[in-house]
Amino acid sequence: MPRIRLEDSSKIDNNVWLIxxxxxxxxxxxxxxxxxQKVEGLLGDRLVVLRLEVRDDKLLGHVEWEEECPPERSLWVLLGLTKAEAFELALRQVTECGATVIVPLRCERSVVRIDEKKEAAKMARWNSILKEATKQARAFRVPKLFPLVQVKDITTLALPAFKYGAFLDEGSVELLSCRPKDEAAIAIGPEGDWSDExxxxxxxxxxxxxxLGARIMRAPTAAAVGTAVLSMLLEKG
Structure with missing residues (x-):
């Protein structure tokens, strides 16, 4: 069934949406x-099934039934900034895998440098990508996207108690062996990994x-794997 987001649509009466x-x-x-035809409308706290009607060059959706959003565990993904296409792919994948909060990180090894004048436009594009990804994943809520921050400033964020950093170093424990409860965060570095500092x-x-395993992954792949594994661990409780 096709899916749309309803945040920018308007309800013209109790049972009809103007799409x-x-x-x-x-x-x-x-x-x-x-x-x-019937479509699914995603709206944060609920899913609305709509029957389409074309009227006066406008598309209306008549409510067939609604479903409340199930409880959602908080999953933060702190994502090292990479080149445009790779970063946008990572945003799509972590959204599909269950991220509820995404924090883009300016890292020492991030090749891309985004100045303040361009940041607003980038944020708008990234939010659009997140919305589209929720349709694919049938995710009720769009992840919250923070502005770009540096690693040294992440202590200003109200992060969950269970926090994990994906490192390539020997001696790191397997993420699969961790047992987070209720909410968690994972930090994924840029291409080339984190700096020592x-x-x-x-x-x-x-x-x-x-x-995340023995293989060396590209940043978007690592982001997807880390988010998916952590999401499943949270679901298991």
Whole structure:
């Protein structure tokens, strides 16, 4: 069933939604939906199943039924900044894998440098990517995206008690062996891994060094693997 987000659509009465123009265009001209077809609308705290109607060049959705959002455990992903395509892929993948909060990190080995003038435009694009990824994953809520921060400043964030840093160093424990409860955070470095100083800071900030396995992964792959494993560990409780 096709999915849309309803945050930018408007409810014109208790049982009818006026679907936002870009979502309407996507349904009618990209997904080729027909009048009377059902779609799923994602809206933070609930899922709404809608039956489509075209009226006066507008797309309406008649509510068939609603489903409340199940309880969601908090999963923070602190993501080292990489080149544009790789970082956008990582954003999509961690969203699909269960991230609820994403913090982009300026790292010493981040090749990309984003100045303040361009940051607002980047944030808008990244938020758009997160919204699209929630449709693929059938995620009720869009992850909260923080502005770019440096590793030294992450202590200003209200992070969960269970914190893990993905390191390539020998001696890191396997993430699979960890047992987080209720909420957790994982930090994934950029291509080339963390600098020695960043590793030292993360350990000082109570991030437990963890391994994602024997293979050396590209940053987006590591982000997806780390997020997926941690999400499953949280689900197990």
């Amino acid at each position: 936002e123009p870009s979502e309407a265009h996507h349904l009618l001209h990209v997904r080729r939906c027909k009048e009377g 960043e590793k030292k800071m993360l350990v000082e900030f109570d991030f437990k060094p963890v391994s």
